Amino acid sequence: MNIMDEINKEQCKEDVVEFVVGDTIKVHTKIIEGETERIQIFSGVVIARKGSGVQETITVRRVISGQGVEKIFPINSPRIAKFEVERKGKVRRSKLYYLRDKIGKAAKVKELKYK
Numbered sequence: 001m002n003i004m005d006e007i008n009k010e011q012c013k014e015d016v017v018e019f020v021v022g023d024t025i026k027v028h029t030k031i032i033e034g035e036t037e038r039i040q041i042f043s044g045v046v047i048a049r050k051g052s053g054v055q056e057t058i059t060v061r062r063v064i065s066g067q068g069v070e071k072i073f074p075i076n077s078p079r080i081a082k083f084e085v086e087r088k089g090k091v092r093r094s095k096l097y098y099l100r101d102k103i104g105k106a107a108k109v110k111e112l113k114y115k
Contacts, residue, residue: 006051013076021046021096022089022109027060027073039081040076045089045109047096061094061109069099087100088112 019025026043044062047070051057053075061070073080089109099107 009097011054015082016075017083017085019046019083019085020089021049022091022095024086024089024109025060026084026086027071028079028084029073030079044069045084045096047099047100049094061096062104090091 015060023046024043025039025046028041031038034036035088041064042060042061046058047061048059049056056075057072058075059070059072063069075083088111090112091109098107099109
């Protein structure tokens with residue numbers, strides 16, 4: 001195995017929850033303010049996932065008071081406390097950038113039904 005592959009494998013988190021593009025998730029982020037540390041939650045739809053290994057990132061989108069907000073989170077960052085899957089989405093694309101142009105109910109992702 002390559003030395004870089006070994007280093008990347010050491011840096012990756014092993015307790016990451018499985019989720020895919022289209023899922024609605026909550027991202028718990030550690031925020032440090034002076035001496036105190038708190039956790040802030042950002043919930044939204046995963047519209048993109050790219051990279052692999054240590055460099056893997058996700059883009060999460062949500063609409064707040066009519067304004068779309070997107071944040072990019074590195075999956076293996078020590079600032080990320082955990083990911084929670086709120087609901088699974090049923091999509092047929094790997095990137096959901098078309099949701100940027102949709103508003104209201106049209107921007108909703110269908111929920112995956114389990115049998």
